Structures are given as C-alpha cells and as structure tokens.
Amino acid sequence: MADHIKKARPHVNQNEDLIFERSSAGKCAYQLPPLDVPPADTGALGGFTRDEIPGFPEVSEMEIVRHFTRLSTWNYGVDTGAYLLGSCTMKYNPKINELVARLKGIANVHPYQPQEASQGCLKVLKLLSESLLEITGMDAITLQPAAGAHGEMTALLMVHAYLASQGNPRHKVLIPDSAHGTNAASAAMAGYKTLNLPSNSEGMVDLATLERLMDDDVAALMLTNPNTLGIFEERIAEIARIVHARGGLVYMDGANMNALVGVSRPGDFGVDVLHLNLHKTFSTPHGGGGPGAGPVAVRKQLEPFLPIPTLIEKPDGSLALDYDRPASIGRVRAFYGNFGVLVRALAYILANGAEGLRESTEEAVLNSVYVRKNLEDSYELPYKRPALHECVFSDKRQAQHGVHTGDIAKRLIDYGFHPYTVSFPLIVPGALMIEPTESESKQELDLLIDALRSIAREAEQEPETVLHAPHTTRIARVDEVQAARRPILRWKPEPRT
Amino acid sequence: MRYIPKSPEERETMLRAVGCDSIDQLFESIPSALRLGRELRLDRGRSEPEILRYFEERAAENAGDFACFVGAGAYDHFRPSVVDAMISRSEFYTAYTPYQPEISQGTLQAIFEFQTLMCQLTGMDVANASLYDGSTALPEAVMMAVRANGRRRVLLARSIHPEYRQVLNTYLQHQNIALDEIPWGNSGQADHAELQARVGSDVSAVVLQSPNFFGVVEDVAAATKIAHAAGALLVVMITEPVSLGILHPPAEADIVAGEGQSLGVPLSFGGPYVGFVATREKYIRSMPGRLVGQTTDSRGERSFCLTLATREQHIRREKATSNICTNQALCALMVTVYLSVYGKKGFRELALQNVAKTQYAQKKFLKAGASLRFSGPHFNEFIVRGEGSRGLDAKLRQERIIGGLDLGRFYPELEGDRLFCFTETASREKIDKLVEVYAAHELTVHAAQQQRS
Numbered sequence: 001m002a003d004h005i006k007k008a009r010p011h012v013n014q015n016e017d018l019i020f021e022r023s024s025a026g027k028c029a030y031q032l033p034p035l036d037v038p039p040a041d042t043g044a045l046g047g048f049t050r051d052e053i054p055g056f057p058e059v060s061e062m063e064i065v066r067h068f069t070r071l072s073t074w075n076y077g078v079d080t081g082a083y084l085l086g087s088c089t090m091k092y093n094p095k096i097n098e099l100v101a102r103l104k105g106i107a108n109v110h111p112y113q114p115q116e117a118s119q120g121c122l123k124v125l126k127l128l129s130e131s132l133l134e135i136t137g138m139d140a141i142t143l144q145p146a147a148g149a150h151g152e153m154t155a156l157l158m159v160h161a162y163l164a165s166q167g168n169p170r171h172k173v174l175i176p177d178s179a180h181g182t183n184a185a186s187a188a189m190a191g192y193k194t195l196n197l198p199s200n201s202e203g204m205v206d207l208a209t210l211e212r213l214m215d216d217d218v219a220a221l222m223l224t225n226p227n228t229l230g231i232f233e234e235r236i237a238e239i240a241r242i243v244h245a246r247g248g249l250v251y252m253d254g255a256n257m258n259a260l261v262g263v264s265r266p267g268d269f270g271v272d273v274l275h276l277n278l279h280k281t282f283s284t285p286h287g288g289g290g291p292g293a294g295p296v297a298v299r300k301q302l303e304p305f306l307p308i309p310t311l312i313e314k315p316d317g318s319l320a321l322d323y324d325r326p327a328s329i330g331r332v333r334a335f336y337g338n339f340g341v342l343v344r345a346l347a348y349i350l351a352n353g354a355e356g357l358r359e360s361t362e363e364a365v366l367n368s369v370y371v372r373k374n375l376e377d378s379y380e381l382p383y384k385r386p387a388l389h390e391c392v393f394s395d396k397r398q399a400q401h402g403v404h405t406g407d408i409a410k411r412l413i414d415y416g417f418h419p420y421t422v423s424f425p426l427i428v429p430g431a432l433m434i435e436p437t438e439s440e441s442k443q444e445l446d447l448l449i450d451a452l453r454s455i456a457r458e459a460e461q462e463p464e465t466v467l468h469a470p471h472t473t474r475i476a477r478v479d480e481v482q483a484a485r486r487p488i489l490r491w492k493p494e495p496r497t
Numbered sequence: 498m499r500y501i502p503k504s505p506e507e508r509e510t511m512l513r514a515v516g517c518d519s520i521d522q523l524f525e526s527i528p529s530a531l532r533l534g535r536e537l538r539l540d541r542g543r544s545e546p547e548i549l550r551y552f553e554e555r556a557a558e559n560a561g562d563f564a565c566f567v568g569a570g571a572y573d574h575f576r577p578s579v580v581d582a583m584i585s586r587s588e589f590y591t592a593y594t595p596y597q598p599e600i601s602q603g604t605l606q607a608i609f610e611f612q613t614l615m616c617q618l619t620g621m622d623v624a625n626a627s628l629y630d631g632s633t634a635l636p637e638a639v640m641m642a643v644r645a646n647g648r649r650r651v652l653l654a655r656s657i658h659p660e661y662r663q664v665l666n667t668y669l670q671h672q673n674i675a676l677d678e679i680p681w682g683n684s685g686q687a688d689h690a691e692l693q694a695r696v697g698s699d700v701s702a703v704v705l706q707s708p709n710f711f712g713v714v715e716d717v718a719a720a721t722k723i724a725h726a727a728g729a730l731l732v733v734m735i736t737e738p739v740s741l742g743i744l745h746p747p748a749e750a751d752i753v754a755g756e757g758q759s760l761g762v763p764l765s766f767g768g769p770y771v772g773f774v775a776t777r778e779k780y781i782r783s784m785p786g787r788l789v790g791q792t793t794d795s796r797g798e799r800s801f802c803l804t805l806a807t808r809e810q811h812i813r814r815e816k817a818t819s820n821i822c823t824n825q826a827l828c829a830l831m832v833t834v835y836l837s838v839y840g841k842k843g844f845r846e847l848a849l850q851n852v853a854k855t856q857y858a859q860k861k862f863l864k865a866g867a868s869l870r871f872s873g874p875h876f877n878e879f880i881v882r883g884e885g886s887r888g889l890d891a892k893l894r895q896e897r898i899i900g901g902l903d904l905g906r907f908y909p910e911l912e913g914d915r916l917f918c919f920t921e922t923a924s925r926e927k928i929d930k931l932v933e934v935y936a937a938h939e940l941t942v943h944a945a946q947q948q949r950s
Contacts, residue, residue, distance in 0.1 A: 017611050019837050030577065030843035032850060036925040037857035040743075040849045044856065046874035048714050048745045053617050056841035061579060064837045068583040068830075077591030085593055093591050096545050101765075102581070105556025111767030112902050113560055114565045114890045120558030121766045134538050146629035146768070149810070149822045160671065185810035185820035191671025193665060196814050230524045262537050263524055269531045283500075285826030288604035288785065289594035291769030304508050307667070330667035334632035335569055335767025336658040343552070350551065353542030356498035362520045363501050366511055369523055373515045380587075386526045412524075413600055417629035421859075441502035468795075474597040475794040479599075483804040484794035487781065489623045490613040 004454055007081070007447045008416025010027045010472045016070040019057045020491050027307035029061040030036050054412050055493050065413050074474060075288070076418050082444050084412075086421040086433030087228060089258045089280035091364075094351060097283065097344035106343060111335040121339065122319035125311055128346040133278065135357070136172040136254075137267025138297035142306045144337040147402070148255060150183040151275030151294030152222075156190035157329040158273060158298065158305040165305075165327065166247075168220035173251075176205060179226045183253060192219060199427055202384040203229045205239055213335040214246050220273075224253040225266070228425040228433070229386030230368065236383070240270025249273060249302075257281040258437065259365060259389035262358030273298045282345035295340040307332045327379075363438035364389045367445060371436055374449040378456035382428050389437075395430035403466045405430045410477060411458065417453035498542060506637055509716065526921065564927040566900045568878045568918025569657050569710065570631065570736045571767060572759040574847075577838045580831050589627040594787075599794075605801035606828060608789040611829045614836050618741045619755070620748025621775035626787035626803075627824040631736050631756025631875035632661045634772030637667035637785040637819055638754035639702060642730045643674055644783045644818065645751075648701035650675045652729075654687040657711035658736055660906035679703075685713035685871025685880075689723060696727040706734040707747060711916065712878025713871050714744060719722045723751040730779035737919075740876040742839075742848025752776045761835025764827050771828035772877075780809060850921040851877040858919045858928050870914055877920055878904055881935070883913040891939045893931070901929050 041274050042049055059067070075137070078081070081089035102106060109121055129141050145151035156173070163169045173187040176197045186253035195213060200206035204227065214221070221243045225230045233239060240250050252266050252274035260266070260280045266274050272443045278284050280293035286292070290489045298306065309321035321336070350361060365388045372391035379393035395405040409419035409432075436445060470477070503511075517523060524532065543551070565573040584590060588603060595601030596751065597606075610624045615624035630635045639651055651660060655678045669676065677695060682688040687705055696703060703724040707715035721731040733747035735755040737745035747753050758770040774784060781788075782805065810817040839847055855877045859869060862881050870880035881901070893900040901915035908914075 016606075018606070019833075020613065023840075028840055028864070029579070029838045030840065030841055032843070032846055032921065035850055035853055037853050037928075040852035041856060042849070044853070044874060045744065045852070045876075046714060046716075048716070048874060049743055050741075050745045050842050053742075054939055055617055056614075056844065057837050058840045058842070059837060061838070064579055064834065065583070066591075067837070068834060069586060071606055072583075072586035072588040074604035074606075074711050075592045075605065076600040077588045078595075079587035079591045081533070083593065085596075088593055090593060093587075094500060094546055098585070098590075100552040103552055103556045107763040107765050108561060108573075109559045109766040110565050110567050110573065110722070110764050110899060111571050112569055113565075113895075113899050116890075117560035117563075117894060117899065118766065120555035123558065124552075124555055131539055135904045146633065146812070147821075149820045150629060150633070152674060152819055157667065157670070175884050180816075180822075181811035181814050182822045184814035185817045188815040189671075189820050194736045229922060234526055234528055237528070237531065261750075262533065264527050264532050268533070285590045285591045285827070287590050287825070288601075288830070289826035290823040290828065291629075291771075291825045291828055293769075293821065308663075330669055330670070331663035333630060333664055333768075334631075334658065337767070338769040339766040340763065341767050345926060347548055347552070349539065350543045350548050351545075352498060354539040356500075356542040356617035357539070359498050359501060362523065363503065363508075366508070366520065367521045369515045370516075371512045371872075373588060378631075381662075388524070399807075409597070410599065411918070413597065418600065419597055422596075429834040430934075433713045438501055442507040444502075468831075470599050475599055475602060475796070475798050475800045477795045478598040478800050478802045479794065480802050480804065481703025483790040483802050484807075486803060487788075488791040489609075489788055489804075490608070490616050497922070 004452065005415050005461050005480035011475055013073050014070045014330055016067055016116060019053060019059060019067055022063055022067065023058045025058055027058045027060045029059060029064055029380055030355050051404060060130040061378045081416055082436065082440050082448055083315060084420040084434050084436060086435040087255050089409050089435060089437055091283055091437040092439040093253050093283055093285040094348060097347040100347050101219055101340045101343045116319035122311060124343060124346055126319060128342055129311065131349045132295060132297060136263055136274065136293060136297045137265030139300040140303040140306060141295055141297040143295045144332055145294040146333055146338050147292045148275055148277045148288065148294040149186055152182055152186035153189045154307060154332050155251055155273045155275055155296045156192065156214045157218060158302050159251065161305040162191050162302050162330050163219055170217050172218045174213060174221045178427045179222060179224055180253060180255060183222045189408055202385050203427065204233055206237060210242055212240060214242055216246055218248050220249040222253060222396060224256055226256045226259045226388045229392050232388055233383050236269045255280060256389065259361065261361045263361050273302055278341055278345040283348040284341045284344040291338050291341055293338045305329050334395045360438045367436040367438060367440055369396050370451060371434055375452055378453045379432065390433060393432040394428050395432065397420060398456065398459040399430055401459050401463045405432050407466045407469065408432065408455055411455050411466045413453060413470040414472045506751045507944060545864060556926055560899060562899045563878050563899045565915050565920060566898065566931060567902050568758065569902050569916055570633055572737055572920055573764060573922055574739060574759055574920050576761050576763065578840055579777060580834045583834045584827055584830050589830060594823060595803060598800060605789050607830050607833055608826060609791065609801050611833045614833060615773050615775050617755040618738060618746065619775045620746035621753055624773055624775035624777040624787055625784055627829040628772035628774060628786050628821060629825060630770040630772045632664040634774055635661045635734055636665045636756040637915040638752045638774050639665060639704065641783050641785060642702035642732055645780050646701055646730060647671060648699055650677060650699045652677050652679055652695055652703045654679045654705045654709065655688060655705040656681045656711055657704065657734055658710050681846055684873030685711050686715050686873045687720065689719060692720065693797065695725050696723060696729055698728060700727055700729040702730040702732045704732040706736060708737055708740050708876040711871055711880050714876060717747045719751045728804065737876060739851060742844040743852060744876065757832045761831040769825060769828055771825040771832060772784045778791060783818060784819050787824045840904055847921055854919040854921065854923045858917065861928060861932040865932050878916055880914050880916050883915050883939065892934050892938055896930050896934055898927060898931055
C-alpha cells in the first residue's frame with residue numbers, strides 16, 4: 001500500500017458463497033409456534049398445490065447471519081466514508097430516524113386499518129406535508145410517489161390534466177441537455193414528446209433558444225435548479241416568464257434541493273410543480289438503491305389534479321383520506337406512499353428545525369466550493385461560474401495520458417472513497433461530478449483533496465496504476481461487457497453427473 | 498446542528514480558503530430577490546428524546562398492538578429477528594445503487610440471490626432486481642407485454658386488487674392501450690367462458706391475480722391455454738407470495754408481477770414495499786427495472802454487476818422500457834433474508850399454517866350462521882357475506898381486533914361483505930372472539946331490519 005494513501009488500508013475480509021451453495025438438506029433457521037387449530041386440509045386447495053421448492057435454501061441461523069454480515073463488509077456506505085456521488089446527495093442517515101420508523105404503532109400499522117385507528121399516521125403525513133410546503137413555498141402536495149422518477153411521472157400527468165382542463169394538453173416537453181435521463185423517460189410515460197433544449201456556453205438555459213423553442217405546443221419546461229453543474233439558473237424568473245407567457249408550466253426536478261433549503265424557495269421563483277427526493281435532501285437512507293420517496297408539490301391551480309387520496313381535516317378536527325376528487329389524475333400507487341420513508345424524513349426535519357435546515361444547506365455549499373477551489377489546479381473546470389452544492393470537473397488533462405474519468409473513479413476507491421458520479425452531466429465530456437454534502441468534516445475533505453491531487457499526479461507519472469485500479473478491493477475491475485453479452489441472472493444448481 | 502461535523506473555527510478556515518467573508522457570499526449566484534431572507538417557519542431543532550416522544554405519541558394514536566384480520570394486499574406476517582438485524586448493517590442501508598461493483602458486491606450478490614429466489618417461487622426463468630411495489634409492477638408488466646407483442650388491448654380480471662387496477666388506469670391514460678374487464682364466476686375465479694368470449698387476436702395480454710383479491714386461487718394453467726390460443730400473453734399478479742409455499746407456481750404464465758411485502762417487509766401503513774417482475778428468458782430485453790448479472794473480474798473471480806442497462810432511462814432516455822431509476826434494494830434484502838430463514842421446509846410449513854388458520858376461521862364463521870361468498874379454493878383470505886357492517890369496527894376495536902375490510906368501497910355489488918385474512922399470526926382465541934363479535938353484531942343488524950319491515 002502506497003504510503004501516500006492516508007485514509008485507507010487493506011484488511012482481511014471473508015469469502016462467502018451464494019446462500020444456495022451453503023445449503024444442505026435438513027438444516028434450518030426457523031421454528032413456527034405449534035399450530036393451535038386443526039392442520040390444513042390441502043385437499044381443499046383444488047389440486048393447485050406444489051411440493052417443496054427445488055433449490056430453496058436450507059441453512060442455519062448462524063450461517064444466515066454470517067452470510068449477510070460478510071456480504072455487507074463488501075459494500076461501502078455513507079457510514080463508511082465520504083460518498084461523493086453528484087446529484088445523489090449521500091448525506092448522513094441519522095440513527096434516530098431508524099429507531100422511530102421501527103416503533104410499534106408505526107411499523108406495524110395496516111394500511112386498511114379504520115381511519116379512526118390510524119390518526120397517528122395521518123398526523124405524521126400532515127406535519128410532513130406542511131413542513132415541505134413551507135420549505136418549497138408551494139401550495140399543495142402529494143406524498144405518494146415512491147421515488148423521484150415516479151414523482152416526475154405523477155407531476156407530468158398533472159400537467160397534462162391541468163392543460164387539458166384549459167382546453168389543450170399540448171404535445172411537447174422541453175428538457176435541457178444537462179437533465180437527468182429520467183426526465184425524458186417520465187415525459188414519455190405521460191404521453192409527451194421531448195424537445196432538447198441546448199445549454200449555453202455557461203452551462204445554463206439559453207434564453208434566446210428558449211424563446212425560439214417555447215411555443216403553444218410546449219406543455220412544460222423541465223428544469224433542474226440548481227442545474228446538474230450545481231449552477232443556479234439566475235435568470236429563472238425570466239425563464240418562468242417566457243414559459244408562462246406561452247401558457248406552459250415550469251416543472252422543477254428537485255434533485256438538487258439540498259442547495260436551496262432555507263435559502264431560496266421554488267414557489268418564490270416561478271416554479272409551478274416540482275418533485276422532491278426525500279432520500280436525497282431529507283436524509284432517508286438510499287438502502288443500496290431504494291426505497292425512496294418523491295413527493296410532488298404544486299401551485300394552487302394544479303391542486304385539483306393531485307393523485308388520490310389526499311389528506312383532509314374533518315370539521316371535528318380529525319384527519320381523513322379523501323377519495324372523492326373528480327379532476328384527479330387517479331391513483332399512482334396502492335395505499336398512501338412510502339410511509340416508513342416519510343417518517344424518517346419528518347424525523348430529520350424535526351431534528352434540524354428551521355435553523356438546522358438552513359445551516360445544512362450552507363455547509364453543503366461551503367464543502368463543495370472548498371473542494372472545487374482546491375482541485376481547480378489539478379482538474380479542468382469546464383464551466384467557471386460559481387456553483388452551489390456540487391462541482392463538475394472534466395478529465396481533459398488526464399485524458400492526454402490515456403486516463404479517463406472512469407479510471408480516476410476506480411483509483412479513488414483505493415484511496416478509501418466512494419467515487420463521484422462518472423460521465424454525467426452529458427454536456428461535460430469525461431465529467432467528474434462531486435457532491436460532498438454537509439455531512440463531511442474538513443478532515444475528510446482534506447483527505448479527498450489530497451487523494452484527487454495525488455491521482456492527478458499518478459495520471460501523469462504512472463498512468464498504468466490508475467488504468468488498472470482498483471488494486472485494494474476484494475475483487476478487481478469487473479467485466480461488465482461479459483455480463484451483458486452472456487447474461488447470467490440467477491443461480492442454478494450444478495447439473496447432476 | 499448535531500449532524501454537522503465541523504467546529505466554528507474549521508468553518509472560518511474553509512470560508513477564508515475559498516475567499517469569502519461570510520456564508521451569504523456563497524449564495525450570491527442566487528439573485529437577492531429570490532432569496533428567502535428570513536428563517537423558515539418551522540420549529541426549533543429537536544433533541545432525540547423529543548423526537549422519540551413525538552413519534553411515540555403518534556404511535557399511541559394508532560391501533561398498534563391489535564390482532565389484524567385484514568389483508569387485501571398487505572399481510573401481517575411475523576418478521577424473524579434476523580431480518581432487521583441484517584438490514585440494519587449500515588453498509589447495506591447507507592449505500593447507494595451499486596454503480597461501482599468493486600465496492601458494492603454485498604448489495605449485488607444479495608440482489609442476485611433475490612432474483613434467484615423470485616424465479617424459484619414463481620417458476621419463471623428471470624426476475625428483475627425489484628420495483629417500487631406490486632401496484633406499480635402491474636402496469637410495468639402490462640406495458641412489457643404490449644412491447645413484446647405489439648397488440649394494444651388488455652383483458653383484466655375484475656378480481657385483481659382494485660387499487661392496482663386504479664394505478665394501471667393512471668399509468669395507461671396516455672399510452673393508447675385499451676383495458677377490458679373479465680368478471681368473476683360463482684367460484685370467485687375469473688369466468689373462463691367470459692374470458693374465452695372476449696379474447697381475440699387484438700389482445701396483448703390476459704391479466705389475473707392469484708390468489709385473487711378475494712383470496713380465491715385461480716386456474717392459471719387453464720387461463721393460459723385460452724390466452725395462448727389467441728396469441729395473447731398471460732400475466733399473473735401475485736400479492737400474497739406466502740401462498741407460493743404451498744400453491745402451484747404460475748409457471749405456465751409469460752409474465753409474473755408481484756408484491757413481496759409478505760416476505761419480511763413491515764406493514765408500515767402501506768409502504769415502502771417491494772414489487773418485482775419475473776418472466777421467460779425470451780422477454781428479458783423487454784423487462785423494466787434493474788438487473789444484476791454474474792460475471793468475472795479481471796482476475797477471473799466470480800463477481801456481480803448491474804447489467805443490460807441499454808433498456809434503461811439513463812441510456813435510452815425517452816425510449817427506455819420504463820422511467821424507473823432504482824429498485825427497492827433494502828426491501829428486496831428483507832425478502833432475501835426472510836426466505837433464507839424459512840427455507841425449503843419452513844416456507845411450506847408457514848404457508849400450511851396460513852391455510853390451517855383460514856380453514857379454521859371459515860368453519861367458525863359457517864358454524865355461527867354466516868355464509869361465504871365464494872366456493873373456490875382459498876389461501877388465507879375469504880369473503881363473509883354481510884348485511885351491513887356499520888358499527889362492527891367499533892365493537893371489534895373494544896376487543897383489540899382490526900377485523901375485515903368492507904368491500905363496498907371497491908365493489909358496490911359486494912356492499913356489506915367483508916374480506917377477512919388469517920395468517921400464521923392469528924391465534925385461535927382471537928379468531929373465536931372475532932367470530933363471536935361478528936355474529937352478535939349481525940344478529941342485532943338482522944333484528945333491527947326485521948323490526949323495520
């Protein structure tokens with residue numbers, strides 16, 4: 001291990017087979033209580049029965065615990081160290097959030113319990129709704145969408161329904177070339193064609209181009225603000241004016257709300273509808289890829305179109321779910337949303353309060369600006385405007401030595417960090433997109449800066465070291481081409497010989 | 498703020514290093530007119546004991562420790578302690594989507610195991626890495642069928658979870674896909690004569706749920722024959738996968754969409770849950786959602802990574818198979834641990850206990866003079882005909898029982914009927930109490946009706 005790698009050193013971890021390969025007949029990890037009723041009459045199942053499931057695991061409790069514990073040690077989480085993925089906001093996931101989400105009376109409430117017996121859950125939904133409306137400056141909200149992309153689809157269906165109610169749903173949605181890929185896919189699900197809006201030389205919306213493309217057939221502009229370069233669209237008010245003047249709506253992808261909470265509100269700068277990612281801005285754990293939650297907040301005129309059910313207060317002060325909403329786009333999922341995620345987000349808001357939320361935003365921006373300032377000499381900064389919570393470099397200088405952003409990312413793993421977002425946004429060739437969040441200390445950031453500077457030196461002096469990284473992980477670089485060419489998507493027992 | 502790891506002095510040092518005198522300077526790119534200029538109107542930050550108290554108070558306002566005899570797409574099964582212990586490993590729950598396979602092998606291998614388990618359960622060849630939930634897996638499966646054969650009409654059993662059908666309507670409203678309903682027959686199964694009459698060469702897929710919303714087990718093989726004869730695919734929706742411990746898997750179908758909540762995921766007032774789609778090998782490239790594949794690293798060691806991403810939104814954008822950008826990895830991990838705990842023998846025994854409790858409850862209801870709506874085979878839910886259940890919930894609550902779902906809210910023709918669910922957690926004592934309260938209530942309702950007439 002090179003002694004210039006200060007944060008990480010290799011350690012032993014355990015090998016572990018697939019759970020199926022640990023299996024042997026007769027081992028078990030379960031015991032059911034004795035049956036207090038007569039045994040099942042399988043004859044009453046109409047002949048639709050099966051035998052034991054071939055290949056299903058037969059393992060003991062100890063082996064299960066070792067199995068999953070060992071697997072966990074092959075992962076890297078926010079609790080392990082800085083997780084630099086830009087646009088993902090990998091902030092600390094407070095432990096109290098996990099505790100409250102598991103309380104009896106929270107974790108075990110059935111969604112069809114009578115509403116009188118679910119008032120506690122409904123109050124959680126109400127307080128979270130009110131908090132998010134204050135934070136965004138919007139008028140109404142649904143907490144139901146399960147993720148950001150689900151929120152996008154929900155929002156665009158509402159845009160469609162609203163414009164249809166005005167006489168013409170229109171056919172197109174404008175999407176900047178710096179946007180997340182989900183934007184276009186979600187627009188397609190709401191029946192819209194997408195129109196590419198090229199960014200200007202500063203990485204921002206070009207007003208002249210917007211004027212030209214914005215016509216009576218454009219339903220909405222989907223804007224990420226700050227955009228995926230971390231740059232605030234400072235002419236957002238004019239952008240909104242242009243879109244509104246032609247009868248369109250401004251949709252904001254709230255992926256980057258961590259730059260704005262407590263400082264600026266979308267409802268105050270012309271946004272008509274936006275989605276939030278509670279698993280980004282509001283600290284709920286990413287879980288290795290979900291679950292998340294993607295609430296959608298809207299201005300007054302879109303409220304009638306919110307998905308069912310909505311939350312209402314009855315005259316006696318009790319809370320209820322309202323299904324009688326004739327203009328609604330309908331239901332976007334069963335039940336009421338990812339309640340367990342919503343609980344965690346509310347716990348985060350309660351812990352922070354107004355002051356803590358603003359302070360978190362400030363620290364997130366300070367951390368990113370600090371990283372950017374300290375890496376400007378080592379990496380190309382394609383867009384020079386001041387940015388907020390994330391910064392985007394390119395691999396232009398390193399590419400001269402044959403080293404690309406993907407290689408630098410792999411080498412960063414050796415230095416003990418989870419890499420940044422690779423090759424996104426698409427408007428920056430060879431992008432390194434770094435979002436440190438407010439959760440990193442100065443010490444961790446200084447180590448990161450050292451690491452990235454050191455890799456820049458390696459790219460010049462010993463590019464092979466970078467090109468074959470990572471060197472310290474339990475497995476070496478993975479052959480992703482082979483995985484796609486000959487897909488093996490499940491385990492199968494060895495054929496008996 | 499206690500989550501921010503910085504001393505005031507470090508903050509000052511960093512500010513100076515970036516050439517700023519104040520934090521406000523960092524936000525100068527936001528025009529001052531668009532800055533809030535005040536504190537948010539939210540309370541002060543709360544300490545841990547205060548946060549805990551707030552949620553304990555809310556928990557106390559819910560009926561948290563009642564016996565729960567409601568299913569309808571969310572099932573009260575016992576969660577072995579190992580499940581929460583394993584998903585609480587923070588390397589699992591604080592990780593992102595496994596884009597960097599070299600430091601994500603734990604998540605990737607666990608998902609590969611999940612995909613395998615879903616195949617074993619359903620009898621399909623491949624399964625995805627999971628979707629948001631069962632209700633959104635249904636439209637994903639339907640759109641997948643439409644992609645696979647290009648036809649644009651879909652036949653849907655009316656006995657599919659009503660909220661799932663609503664979600665399907667929402668998803669399809671701009672997709673130019675027509676939906677048509679198949680009614681149920683006296684057994685509670687989809688009416689195959691009606692299916693036969695409605696299926697045709699324009700039909701992309703026939704969709705059934707089994708066990709259906711009423712707990713009745715469908716004849717998937719027979720329905721598949723009818724669908725296939727017309728060149729349509731058969732899509733099976735599974736909302737209660739514990740049933741697959743004893744019931745024949747829908748192996749004849751072309752696509753299976755499911756909800757995995759039953760398998761170790763808390764009820765949590767309706768979410769987060771975990772959906773999935775499984776299918777035959779030949780439809781892999783029409784599949785929505787993430788997939789994990791096995792490969793090797795540059796040293797030849799077995800390893801895993803996300804694969805076949807060319808179907809997905811970050812590459813295909815508006816032409817993607819779905820806009821989904823995630824799976825429900827942590828809930829899928831709960832399922833994987835849960836099924837490992839029960840395993841081959843336990844999962845069958847678990848399913849049989851569900852059947853035993855349900856059959857016991859059916860007999861109790863019949864003995865008390867109640868009648869069951871459907872004659873077909875049931876797994877762990879059934880409908881008791883009722884004259885009107887107003888007031889019943891309040892009586893049951895006094896006995897700390899959440900009992901039965903009045904079907905009138907979804908099916909006007911079943912107004913007053915109640916859908917009950919009995920899992921392995923139902924005790925004989927509570928079942929007896931439920932039936933006793935129910936029967937007494939029905940008697941008073943009857944008496945009141947007779948007095949009126």
